[in-house]
Amino acid sequence: MANELGTLLRHWRDMRGTSQFDLSLDTGVSQRHLSFIESGRSVPSRQTLMQIAQTLDVPLRDRNTLLLAAGYAPIYSEGAWNAVEMQSVTSALGRVLRQHEPFPALVMDRYWDVLMVNESTPRFFNCFIDLAARRGPRNMLHLMFDPEGMRPFVANWEAVAQSLIQRVYRESVARVIDDKTKELLASLQVYRDVEPEWKLPKTRGTPATMPMIPITFVKDEKMLNYFSMVTTVGTPQTVAAQELRIECLFPADEATEAHHIAMLAALAQDQKTNA
Numbered sequence: 001m002a003n004e005l006g007t008l009l010r011h012w013r014d015m016r017g018t019s020q021f022d023l024s025l026d027t028g029v030s031q032r033h034l035s036f037i038e039s040g041r042s043v044p045s046r047q048t049l050m051q052i053a054q055t056l057d058v059p060l061r062d063r064n065t066l067l068l069a070a071g072y073a074p075i076y077s078e079g080a081w082n083a084v085e086m087q088s089v090t091s092a093l094g095r096v097l098r099q100h101e102p103f104p105a106l107v108m109d110r111y112w113d114v115l116m117v118n119e120s121t122p123r124f125f126n127c128f129i130d131l132a133a134r135r136g137p138r139n140m141l142h143l144m145f146d147p148e149g150m151r152p153f154v155a156n157w158e159a160v161a162q163s164l165i166q167r168v169y170r171e172s173v174a175r176v177i178d179d180k181t182k183e184l185l186a187s188l189q190v191y192r193d194v195e196p197e198w199k200l201p202k203t204r205g206t207p208a209t210m211p212m213i214p215i216t217f218v219k220d221e222k223m224l225n226y227f228s229m230v231t232t233v234g235t236p237q238t239v240a241a242q243e244l245r246i247e248c249l250f251p252a253d254e255a256t257e258a259h260h261i262a263m264l265a266a267l268a269q270d271q272k273t274n275a
Helices: 002-016 020-027 031-039 046-055 060-069 084-099 120-126 140-145 157-171 179-189 239-243 254-274
Strands: 105-108 114-117 215-219 222-231 245-251
Touching: 002 031, 002 046, 002 060, 020 031, 020 046, 046 060, 060 239, 084 105, 084 114, 084 239, 084 245, 105 120, 120 254, 140 157, 140 179, 157 179, 222 254, 245 254
Parallel strands: none
Antiparallel strands: 105 114, 105 245, 215 222, 222 245
16 A cells, blocks of 8 residues: 555656655655655655645545555545535535626536526526526536537637636646546537647737636627636535535626626516416
8 A cells, every 4th residue: 555655646746746855845754754655665644644745736535545545544525515514615605606696607516517506597598598408417618619509609619618628727626637527628629620739828819918718608699798707615625625616707898797687687578478
């Protein structure tokens, strides 16, 4: 098990581009002791191991793996996002979603599967497509890339799609692209007109004065401009909490805000009439 631990620690050092010497300086653990741990000649204390993991920014899920490899019990819960222990977190997220009405806000897991939404989210998307016709779980990336989803209604789809792929790399938990994330990216590459080089950082095409990547939807020949803000749970103590993402969509101008409110009101009236 000690050799397994050494292999894992070398993996994380390589992931972070950190030498044993640099890790020693950052953790206060002697380079000799680090060398002994990686070679299997020494097993670190739980505290030392967690200090190393924190310095290397190892995700909580993978910290449990390190603990098991060292012969210790995991300390971070790996329960579901809606487990009882997560009730305080999910309740807080629910309040955030409600406070963002009448604009879309949703909670996603690390693979962009939608877990929670406010009332405006399905109303907004149903202005463009029939969400009920899409099979669950709903994945925001597939919703944006699918020609039968929101893609035809995105005026700047290529720029948005490129920025979304780059976000997968940038916002992956602790910058780790695991196998399931790779599968997700591969499934997006199957859609037509998706270029392999989009995963590289974008260096041109976006005005330098823009503080975010805007997304423009087209509805009845009207341009609706939005931008999004992503929030994570601060100082998470469970795996599920660390992997949650809440995304809020904001109108980028007053005209969009006014039309957005009118559009949702019109949809609600149509649904009431047809009920």
